[in-house]
Amino acid sequence: MATFVLTDLSRDLWVEGFATDAQALGLAGGRRFSVRKRRLRGGRRDGVDLVEVDNGRLSFSIIPTRGMGIWKGSFDGDRLGWDSPVADGPVNPAFVNLAAHGGLGWLDGFDELLVRCGLSWNGAPFEVKSRKADGSEGNTTYNLHGKIANIPASYLAVHVGEEPPHEIVVEGHVTEAHLFGPSVRMVSRVSTTPGSNRLTVRDEFVNLKDQPVDMQVLYHWNFGFPFLQEDSRFVAPPRTVTPRDPRAVEGLEGHEVYGPPQPGFAEQVYFHELMTHPSGPEAGRTMAMLCNRGGDRAVALRYRPDQLPCFTLWKNTGGARDGYVTGLEPATNYPNPLPFEKARGRVVTLPVNGRHVAETTLEVLAGAQAVAEARAEVDRIQSQARPVVHPSPREPFAAEG
Incomplete structure (x- = not known):
C-alpha cells in the first residue's frame, strides 16, 4: 500500500x-480515481484543510481541521449533504465559540454531511453544579x-492499495484531552474503492490516561x-420507537414520512432501537435508509x-434557506444530557489502554x-x-413529562 x-x-x-x-501511481489500467489535499482561504473557512476523494463515481471531502468530519459529496451527479444557513463553511474552529x-x-x-458529536459528552447543553x-x-x-x-x-x-481493488483510505488522528479530565484519541479511517457506491468510516477510540475514562460518540x-x-x-x-418530547409526539403518527420545506418548522426527534440481521454474512448488522419520493x-x-x-432520527424540515435537513444518527447513546444517559448506562467506559471501535x-x-x-x-x-x-x-429512552 502506498502511503503519503x-x-x-x-x-x-x-x-x-x-x-x-x-x-x-501507475494504476492506469483500472477505474480512475484521485485524492487531493488543499487549504481554503477567505472568510470563516480561512485555514481549513480539505482532503477531496473521487473514486470515479462517489466523491467526498474530508475536513481534518474539523475533527475528520465529511463536508459534502456527490454520487453520479447527485449531491450528498445539505444547505446549511452556515453558507461560508466549512468553518475554521477558531471562529466557533462553543460556549456562545x-x-x-x-x-x-x-454544515457537514457527517459530523461526530462527543467525545466526553454529546446531546443537549446542560449544567452541573459543584x-x-x-x-x-x-x-x-457543557455545550x-x-x-x-x-x-x-x-x-x-493517505493510503492507496497497490493491488486490486485499490482501496483508498484517509487516516486521521484527533485527540480530545485536558488536564484533570479524559484523554481519548480517535484514530479514524475513511475508506472507499474505485467505482464503489460506498464509503466506510471506521473509528477507534483509545484511552490515553492512566485511569479509566468515559466517552460517548454520535454519528450525525x-x-x-x-x-x-x-x-x-x-x-x-x-424494535422500539420513542418520541423525545411533546413536539415529537405531535408528528409520531406518520413520523417516517417527510413534509415539504416549512419555514418556522420546529425540529422533531425520535429515538430508536433497531433490529439486526439474525444470520448470514450481515448477522449482527442493521441498516437505516432515506428514500426519495419516487x-x-x-x-x-x-x-x-x-x-x-x-x-x-432528527427531522428538521424548515425552509429551504433555513436548513431543510434530516439526520440519521447511530450512536453509543441518545442525545440527552450526559447525566441522564450516564444514569441509564449509556456511557462507554474505556479501561486503561482500552479501545472502542x-x-x-x-x-x-x-x-x-x-x-x-x-427496502x-x-x-x-x-x-x-x-x-x-x-x-x-x-x-429509559427519554425523560417522561
Missing part, C-alpha cells in the same frame, strides 16, 4: 498541497454535542435534496448495534431496483417482530 503522510505533529510535518491519482448562545455555539459551524474547596458553589455549562468536531487532526495520511449523518423532499421516507427495522434514489447507513446501540458505512442507491432490494432487506429484518411505538416520551 500529510500531517504529523510528532515530526513537525505538515504538507499544504497534495495530489495523486491512478495514473500517477447558552451552549449552542456549536451550531455556528454545523461545590468548591472553599465551600462556594459553581456551575459548569451542545461536545468538542470533537472542532478539534484539528494531529496526524493525517445529514441529508437534504435530492434524497430529502416532500414524501421522502425513513425506512428502518425498529423510490429511485436512497442513502443507507449500515452498522453494528453492538458498537452503536442507539439510533436517533465504531464503524458506519454509507451506501448510495441509484435506480428503483436497487432501492427496492434494500426488501429491511422488511426481512423487521419480519422478526413488530415494532413497539411508544405514544409519549418514556423511560
